[in-house]
Amino acid sequence: xxxxxxxxxxxxxxxxxxxxxxxxxxxxxxxxxxxxxxxxxxxxxxxxxxxxxxxxxxxxxxxxxxxxxxxxxxxxxxxxxxxxxxxxxxxxxxxxxxxxxxxxxxxxxxxxxxxxxxxxxxxxxxxxxxxxxxxxxxxxxxxxxxxxxxxxxxxxxxxxxxxxxxxxxxxxxxxxxxxxxxxxxxxxxxxxxxxxxxxxxxxxxxxxxxxxxxxxxxxxxxxxxxxxxxxxxxxxxxxxxxxxxxxxxxxxxxxxxxxxxxxxxxxxxxxxxxxxxxxxxxx
DNA sequence: CACTCTACCTGCAAGC
DNA sequence: TGCTTGCAGGTAGAGT
Numbered sequence: 001x002x003x004x005x006x007x008x009x010x011x012x013x014x015x016x017x018x019x020x021x022x023x024x025x026x027x028x029x030x031x032x033x034x035x036x037x038x039x040x041x042x043x044x045x046x047x048x049x050x051x052x053x054x055x056x057x058x059x060x061x062x063x064x065x066x067x068x069x070x071x072x073x074x075x076x077x078x079x080x081x082x083x084x085x086x087x088x089x090x091x092x093x094x095x096x097x098x099x100x101x102x103x104x105x106x107x108x109x110x111x112x113x114x115x116x117x118x119x120x121x122x123x124x125x126x127x128x129x130x131x132x133x134x135x136x137x138x139x140x141x142x143x144x145x146x147x148x149x150x151x152x153x154x155x156x157x158x159x160x161x162x163x164x165x166x167x168x169x170x171x172x173x174x175x176x177x178x179x180x181x182x183x184x185x186x187x188x189x190x191x192x193x194x195x196x197x198x199x200x201x202x203x204x205x206x207x208x209x210x211x212x213x214x215x216x217x218x219x220x221x222x223x224x225x226x227x228x229x230x231x232x233x234x235x236x237x238x239x240x241x242x243x244x245x246x247x248x249x250x251x252x253x254x255x256x257x258x259x260x261x262x263x264x265x266x267x268x269x270x271x272x273x274x275x276x277x278x279x280x281x282x283x
Numbered sequence: 284c285a286c287t288c289t290a291c292c293t294g295c296a297a298g299c
Numbered sequence: 300t301g302c303t304t305g306c307a308g309g310t311a312g313a314g315t
């Protein structure tokens with residue numbers, strides 16, 4: 001599903017419809033997603049103003065004027081889309097409800113925000129705003145890859161003693177929070193590191209190069225509106241287009257894009273998940 | 284503690 | 300046209 005760039009794109013797309021705006025009515029169509037919804041979620045959301053929409057890793061956080069914060073995770077297949085006119089100036093119609101529309105926010109400004117998630121790996125929860133960082137899902141997350149705390153010194157110290165493949169280490173949200181299968185594959189290609197190489201066998205110099213590379217990949221993906229493969233849509237329903245910029249992800253059997261390299265991209269399976277890499281360029 | 288694997292759920296594509 | 304199998308962007312929790 002959505003990795004950090006997709007979640008950030010959704011957050012930014014929701015902001016005009018939700019930030020500073022009142023949820024006139026929250027409609028909750030089932031008791032749970034991955035876990036049960038919090039007690040009386042519809043009642044605690046209805047009538048509340050959203051003061052701020054934030055993102056932490058792959059989570060969207062909506063700070064409410066009730067001193068509570070709504071946590072949203074999109075899982076693998078979750079979408080949050082806006083219909084109607086966010087400014088409420090015109091008469092408009094919303095599209096018909098679809099299968100798997102589990103939660104619907106009707107904003108006082110006329111916009112409708114719909115959470116749709118076929119696989120239901122997503123989640124929502126409510127917590128007191130000052131206790132956000134202590135929430136069980138957020139407490140052990142590592143630094144934001146686009147923040148100052150994610151730097152060469154931190155990264156090398158966090159990774160150089162790990163004996164797992166570097167692919168698994170980068171997917172560990174305690175090391176750095178927000179990467180997923182796509183962007184790990186892409187970053188390792190750019191760094192010339194094989195996904196199966198043990199992290200503790202990579203030189204400090206090469207490890208350090210991953211820090212700016214990870215930032216570059218994520219920033220480029222955000223600028224492209226994320227990557228749309230199957231389920232992912234931006235908040236306005238449009239597709240992201242970073243998938244057209246993939247060097248390795250999903251390109252099994254296709255030629256490596258490195259000038260002068262005649263190898264083809266290989267797909268391997270690591271801990272049950274596909275990895276894509278160029279056997280020539282990545283060592 | 285570090286690390287690996289399973290399970291959660293639906294939909295889709297490929298193969299028979 | 301079915302039926303079966305495998306695969307999918309995540310990650311908590313169990314197991315080693």
